[in-house]
Amino acid sequence: MPTIAIYNSISGSGTGQTFFESHVLPFISQISSIHSTSHPGHAGELVLDALEQTPISEKLTVILCSGDGTLHEIINHLSSSKHKGTRADAPPPEIRLVLVPCGTANALYSSLFPPKHPKDIETVEYKLQSVKSYLKGTHLVPLTLAITTLSPPPNDKKSRPKAIASSVVVSTSLHALILHTSESLRPSIPDLSRFKVAAAQSIHKWYSSQLKLFPIASLGYVQIYDPSTNSFVPHPDDDPDLDSIVDVAGPFAYFLSTVNVDRLEPMFRITPLAKDITPSEATCDVMLIKPFSSPTVSMDTEETRQAFVATSTAVLQAVYQNGTHINLRYNENGEVTTEGDGPLIVEYVRCGGWEWIPDDIDDDAHLICCDGAISTIEKGGRAVCVAATPQANAGFLVHA
Numbered sequence: 256m257p258t259i260a261i262y263n264s265i266s267g268s269g270t271g272q273t274f275f276e277s278h279v280l281p282f283i284s285q286i287s288s289i290h291s292t293s294h295p296g297h298a299g300e301l302v303l304d305a306l307e308q309t310p311i312s313e314k315l316t317v318i319l320c321s322g323d324g325t326l327h328e329i330i331n332h333l334s335s336s337k338h339k340g341t342r343a344d345a346p347p348p349e350i351r352l353v354l355v356p357c358g359t360a361n362a363l364y365s366s367l368f369p370p371k372h373p374k375d376i377e378t379v380e381y382k383l384q385s386v387k388s389y390l391k392g393t394h395l396v397p398l399t400l401a402i403t404t405l406s407p408p409p410n411d412k413k414s415r416p417k418a419i420a421s422s423v424v425v426s427t428s429l430h431a432l433i434l435h436t437s438e439s440l441r442p443s444i445p446d447l448s449r450f451k452v453a454a455a456q457s458i459h460k461w462y463s464s465q466l467k468l469f470p471i472a473s474l475g476y477v478q479i480y481d482p483s484t485n486s487f488v489p490h491p492d493d494d495p496d497l498d499s500i501v502d503v504a505g506p507f508a509y510f511l512s513t514v515n516v517d518r519l520e521p522m523f524r525i526t527p528l529a530k531d532i533t534p535s536e537a538t539c540d541v542m543l544i545k546p547f548s549s550p551t552v553s554m555d556t557e558e559t560r561q562a563f564v565a566t567s568t569a570v571l572q573a574v575y576q577n578g579t580h581i582n583l584r585y586n587e588n589g590e591v592t593t594e595g596d597g598p599l600i601v602e603y604v605r606c607g608g609w610e611w612i613p614d615d616i617d618d619d620a621h622l623i624c625c626d627g628a629i630s631t632i633e634k635g636g637r638a639v640c641v642a643a644t645p646q647a648n649a650g651f652l653v654h655a
């Protein structure tokens with residue numbers, strides 16, 4: 256079975272090559288080829304080349320020293336390219352991944368291998384867990400993909416819909432804006448703290464959009480988390496007469512959807528139920544905040560947005576406390592509490608997919624983040640995201 260290694264030298268703090276040569280290469284005897292990415296998109300080209308030389312009866316293994324963005328590029332290059340060589344007209348391939356966390360956030364790796372303590376992530380031992388799993392044998396975790404289709408306005412005959420596959424996160428609103436802003440901070444702040452700096456610049460904003468949540472295929476309805484029973488229950492707005500599609504009214508302070516992961520950084524457990532109540536099929540775990548759920552917010556003004564910063568900040572802080580934000584409520588004064596039975600601040604939904612139609616006048620609501628890569632939804636357009644079940648003997652599997 257061919258095994259190639261790829262490192263991205265600009266991922267994270269730029270230590271991919273050194274780490275690979277010092278700590279991975281000595282343990283792996285049979286590597287067919289070793290590559291450094293020389294430009295954005297290169298990792299996808301390298302994997303496709305290797306795949307096209309791999310006999311159909313064999314599986315390609317890729318040792319990937321990078322962050323989530325490089326894996327995202329590989330998945331999308333493979334899904335959007337016509338395959339040649341041994342793979343011309345062949346069924347979809349199975350690619351096995353050995354992840355070495357050399358990126359900034361390493362969301363997928365840290366979800367598969369949650370650190371007990373923040374300091375653990377700096378150790379060589381912590382970073383070699385997928386390598387060790389690969390050396391031991393066959394524990395492979397198939398990845399669910401979230402397929403997001405960005406569609407132009409219905410009357411635009413020139414533009415075509417664009418599909419993007421994600422293995423970690425698809426978001427709009429604050430998270431998308433943070434990723435958008437943080438990229439320009441990469442040279443000056445190479446570590447995770449650039450996300451906090453970017454958050455501070457945008458946390459006062461709200462985003463106007465129409466949101467629809469699609470039912471889970473096997474259940475036929477959308478689920479919502481109920482902290483009082485610590486379980487998912489049918490969404491109260493489920494209407495079988497409307498195909499069980501749930502309409503959610505904005506504005507939103509936060510909207511984010513994950514597959515495969517319970518965290519976006521080693522300690523940022525944004526969708527903790529992905530691990531605590533494991534889904535039994537391909538679903539999106541969605542976490543959203545609607546300021547109008549607060550008993551004291553009834554208008555969208557500069558003042559109410561500024562006042563709501565305290566709520567959003569409290570939620571994001573609780574995300575770092577093992578994902579306890581999902582239990583936060585408002586008291587009658589609109590303050591954040593863990594007591595009583597006031598309205599929940601965060602709505603945690605499990606669904607088959609969703610549709611986001613941003614209001615034309617709200618530019619920031621048009622940004623969408625797919626595994627860190629930012630796209631813009633055209634004015635009058637929409638984004639539709641659906642969780643795709645991994646096919647048998649195909650897709651991406653991680654040694655974990």
Ligand SMILES: Nc1ncnc2c1ncn2[C@@H]1O[C@H](COP(=O)(O)OP(=O)(O)OP(=O)(O)O)[C@@H](O)[C@H]1O
Binds near residue numbers: 265266322325
């Ligand atoms: N030689 C290169 N020069 C410039 N950019 C590169 C090069 N090789 C790869 N890239 C780009 O680097 C980007 C960042 O890589 P990656 O996502 O792995 O790291 P990260 O952003 O630090 O980590 P994470 O996504 O986990 O936060 C990729 O999107 C890729 O396009």
